[in-house]
Amino acid sequence: MLLVSLAFTGIAGIEEINIQQHDQHNSYLCNKDPESPSIFAGASAKTITPDLYRHDPIYLAGFGRGRKATGIHDDIWSRCCCIRIRDTTFAIVSVDLIGVMYSEYHRILGRLPDSIAIDHIILSSTHNHEGPDVIGLWGPGFTTGVHWEWYEEAMDIIADSIIEAYTTMVPAGLRFGHAEAEGFSRDSREPICTDDQVETIQIVDYNLTTIATMVFYGSHPEVLWDKNTLITSDYPHYIYQHIEETVGGTAMFVIGAIGGLITPRVPGHTFEDAQRFGTAIASLCLESVQNSSTIWDTPIRIDLQEIAIPLTNPIFRLASILGILNRPLHHMRRDVMTAVCVIELGEEGSLAQIVTVPGEEFPESWLDLKEKLHADHRILIGLGLDELGYIVPSEDFDWRKYEESMSASRFLDYYIHQTLESMLTMKDTT
Numbered sequence: 001m002l003l004v005s006l007a008f009t010g011i012a013g014i015e016e017i018n019i020q021q022h023d024q025h026n027s028y029l030c031n032k033d034p035e036s037p038s039i040f041a042g043a044s045a046k047t048i049t050p051d052l053y054r055h056d057p058i059y060l061a062g063f064g065r066g067r068k069a070t071g072i073h074d075d076i077w078s079r080c081c082c083i084r085i086r087d088t089t090f091a092i093v094s095v096d097l098i099g100v101m102y103s104e105y106h107r108i109l110g111r112l113p114d115s116i117a118i119d120h121i122i123l124s125s126t127h128n129h130e131g132p133d134v135i136g137l138w139g140p141g142f143t144t145g146v147h148w149e150w151y152e153e154a155m156d157i158i159a160d161s162i163i164e165a166y167t168t169m170v171p172a173g174l175r176f177g178h179a180e181a182e183g184f185s186r187d188s189r190e191p192i193c194t195d196d197q198v199e200t201i202q203i204v205d206y207n208l209t210t211i212a213t214m215v216f217y218g219s220h221p222e223v224l225w226d227k228n229t230l231i232t233s234d235y236p237h238y239i240y241q242h243i244e245e246t247v248g249g250t251a252m253f254v255i256g257a258i259g260g261l262i263t264p265r266v267p268g269h270t271f272e273d274a275q276r277f278g279t280a281i282a283s284l285c286l287e288s289v290q291n292s293s294t295i296w297d298t299p300i301r302i303d304l305q306e307i308a309i310p311l312t313n314p315i316f317r318l319a320s321i322l323g324i325l326n327r328p329l330h331h332m333r334r335d336v337m338t339a340v341c342v343i344e345l346g347e348e349g350s351l352a353q354i355v356t357v358p359g360e361e362f363p364e365s366w367l368d369l370k371e372k373l374h375a376d377h378r379i380l381i382g383l384g385l386d387e388l389g390y391i392v393p394s395e396d397f398d399w400r401k402y403e404e405s406m407s408a409s410r411f412l413d414y415y416i417h418q419t420l421e422s423m424l425t426m427k428d429t430t
């Protein structure tokens, strides 16, 4: 913005407008005060990869039932970034799993000692289709696909990753980047609609050393597809690798709007395809933050609200009764409890608006909501705090279709978006 202002020096009206905008941003930029920093951040990455000698059998989640893991290609992770801004502390955790559900989210919070004073924790799963089952739907026959010993250990490690990110916080600044990954992914359901945005938040310390790079993009991590039996984090593996080799720090991948159904446009289903895809996304991210200014202070507002949504999927109810679904029956009997969270940075959310949805958001719904928001950076976190399956737009709901069979309720869209709209600072249309 400073460059733009200088370029227009001499044209009084335009200069004034630009300086005003510049000043608005300057109020966050200029407060780099080593004596009393406003922002602190820490990051961690811990593997949750099963040990196939101890944990056998491991069934891979996604695609058909009974797909047994035969080896490990690369690690799966719990990656966490903890940020304190002024007096508010929040953490974003992303795990390379098909979907950690809300009941488990609470159990993970329960594993944290009292000394970990985090106001809000956002746990999201990448929706990895090449990692162990944590929901229960992918076992052989009528049995759960969850390996409970591995599962309990993994949930402990997720809690540990939050503790480590919290305890390693140092004074920090934030950088934002926006890029478009046009044509990278395809939509397999009408209406054809993709959200090509790749948002990046990079966190640096006071020496400008990278602490973490968070990548937000929406496309199913399923490049390896249904014949693969090696555990991998799929294309996010190559995002982590490329970013960490290039700028250091901890790389994180957070899934966006993948519903209805967004999948990588790749020529094949090999690790080379996953590598090309992941590396291309990572390069876009790094480019997008390369020249962005660093923000050392900003107002912050966080709101988290629980919602009870009527459960309408009879198969989910039955699976819960049979003990196949890893979600207690009291969560599934009539209403299913879940939650949404909103983070706003900048004056009235002018810098960034981060929104979580507890499942697989359709891009058309997200673009509709995004249009009503006003921040410079509008970010969706899919599978936030929960995985209730596809959030099918109400007007498009049809029980005969695949996404509906994998959706906890026909009311998800209505309840989730009504709640979010009441929580967010919306664009002033007057």
Ligand SMILES: [Zn+2]
Pocket: 127, 220, 360
């Ligand atoms: Zn999916």
